[in-house]
Amino acid sequence: MDRAISYIAAPGLPIQMEVLRWPRLKGRPLVIVPQLKERALIRAASQEALAAGIQKGMLLSHAQKLCRNVTVLPFDDGYYRAGSESIARATGIISPIVEPVHLGSVFVDISHVAQNVAYARERCECVLRQIRTLGITPKIGLASNKLVSRIAAAAAPASDIHVVDPGHEKTFLYPRLARYLPAVDADIWRRLELMGLKRIGNLAALSAGELSILFGRAGARLFEQANGVDFEPVISARPQTGKAYGRVLTPDTNDVEVLLSHALRLAEQASMELRAGRLNATRLVLTLEYADYKKTTTALRVSQPSCEEQKIKAAVRTLLERGLKRRVSVRILTLQITGTIPHVRQLSLFDQPLLEKRRQIDHALDLVRQKFGSAKIGYAQTVCDS
Amino acid sequence: MTFETINEPVSVILLLEHNNTRPYRIKWRNQRYQVKSVSHTWRERIGSNHELHIACETTTATSMHLAIDLSDLSCRLVSTGVES
Numbered sequence: 001m002d003r004a005i006s007y008i009a010a011p012g013l014p015i016q017m018e019v020l021r022w023p024r025l026k027g028r029p030l031v032i033v034p035q036l037k038e039r040a041l042i043r044a045a046s047q048e049a050l051a052a053g054i055q056k057g058m059l060l061s062h063a064q065k066l067c068r069n070v071t072v073l074p075f076d077d078g079y080y081r082a083g084s085e086s087i088a089r090a091t092g093i094i095s096p097i098v099e100p101v102h103l104g105s106v107f108v109d110i111s112h113v114a115q116n117v118a119y120a121r122e123r124c125e126c127v128l129r130q131i132r133t134l135g136i137t138p139k140i141g142l143a144s145n146k147l148v149s150r151i152a153a154a155a156a157p158a159s160d161i162h163v164v165d166p167g168h169e170k171t172f173l174y175p176r177l178a179r180y181l182p183a184v185d186a187d188i189w190r191r192l193e194l195m196g197l198k199r200i201g202n203l204a205a206l207s208a209g210e211l212s213i214l215f216g217r218a219g220a221r222l223f224e225q226a227n228g229v230d231f232e233p234v235i236s237a238r239p240q241t242g243k244a245y246g247r248v249l250t251p252d253t254n255d256v257e258v259l260l261s262h263a264l265r266l267a268e269q270a271s272m273e274l275r276a277g278r279l280n281a282t283r284l285v286l287t288l289e290y291a292d293y294k295k296t297t298t299a300l301r302v303s304q305p306s307c308e309e310q311k312i313k314a315a316v317r318t319l320l321e322r323g324l325k326r327r328v329s330v331r332i333l334t335l336q337i338t339g340t341i342p343h344v345r346q347l348s349l350f351d352q353p354l355l356e357k358r359r360q361i362d363h364a365l366d367l368v369r370q371k372f373g374s375a376k377i378g379y380a381q382t383v384c385d386s
Numbered sequence: 387m388t389f390e391t392i393n394e395p396v397s398v399i400l401l402l403e404h405n406n407t408r409p410y411r412i413k414w415r416n417q418r419y420q421v422k423s424v425s426h427t428w429r430e431r432i433g434s435n436h437e438l439h440i441a442c443e444t445t446t447a448t449s450m451h452l453a454i455d456l457s458d459l460s461c462r463l464v465s466t467g468v469e470s
Binding site: 020021022023024025028036071072073074078079082083086135370371372373 | 391430443449451
């Protein structure tokens, strides 16, 4: 066996964790929202809630109309992260090469410990048992690459392992729906449905050239993925390339001062995390989602990559000025850092007392936030919440 | 079930058993709640401190989520869940 990659996922981890915490919620419709506000969008829903017609991304007020007895819980990031970390720790018993993908999902490279498929399966069963003791129900996919193992995990029944033997990747993939492929986004899937190319086998029957004509740059990736080709390695410490920070405004507002205070708060949060990761931001994107569900996105390439709070705030201020073209109230603000480079401090030939002072303030703020939490200190300009 | 975020200090009688910490009785707003069972415990990091979180069921059918600051052993009632 050349490579043995397992994908371990805990589907609906937030819901599973809430049922673990509040066992009386088992079997009841349950939704999780970022904030307990009527206009909050649903982030996760239990099977019972989904059966009642509730969907992810739906307004909470709408969900409550669809299902009167739905239980609403706030998104508890720290708690879910603790659960996700315990899954990652449990997987550490079979291999140190663990790549976290998102909340409750990891890739584990067991190539160096598994000489054959049977032994690799045995190791995965060991992890499965370990995760079950935490009260979480996982699904595991085992295959020769990341792509196939991920699809195998999706095909696995709850609390079980789906193994795709080496050489049988195409037999496994061809009858599956093409939307399982990572290269297939909502737009491509809609087009595939119109063309009648729903199965992965239909895509694999086309040549790379034909797919490129149909889907442009995504065509080449689709061809590789449809044929089960994925050489991407499992990387334990993947450098973070981007992160998003969001805020649902209550109530919707078009007051520039209030919007600015929220945007600056997001900038504070982003710059603190950049400094903690010793990274400089190179590109920022600000998305404004209006009350009529329309969005405005503005992007800015930072001329001098930085993690300084004042520079990030100045960039966010510019983005907000550029983005606020409509008079409709804003509902959601999202700040994304889409490009980062390692932070290297450039020494100057001349004294720059102001720059040094800012650096010291940032450092002091970071220390306070590290010790007491990020909500405990901030600039006065970010407290305008009225 | 209706959940409410409380975040108020509470008095808790804790039992330190073999390998776990179990609340025995909780006093909140001059009312005593006897703990029937512990559903889940986990740890969270707040700044440089660690908090031990305990979710438990009381005999009065109230679910409680407690947080114990391990630096000073102060207890906080994070949220409650009541059958509506």
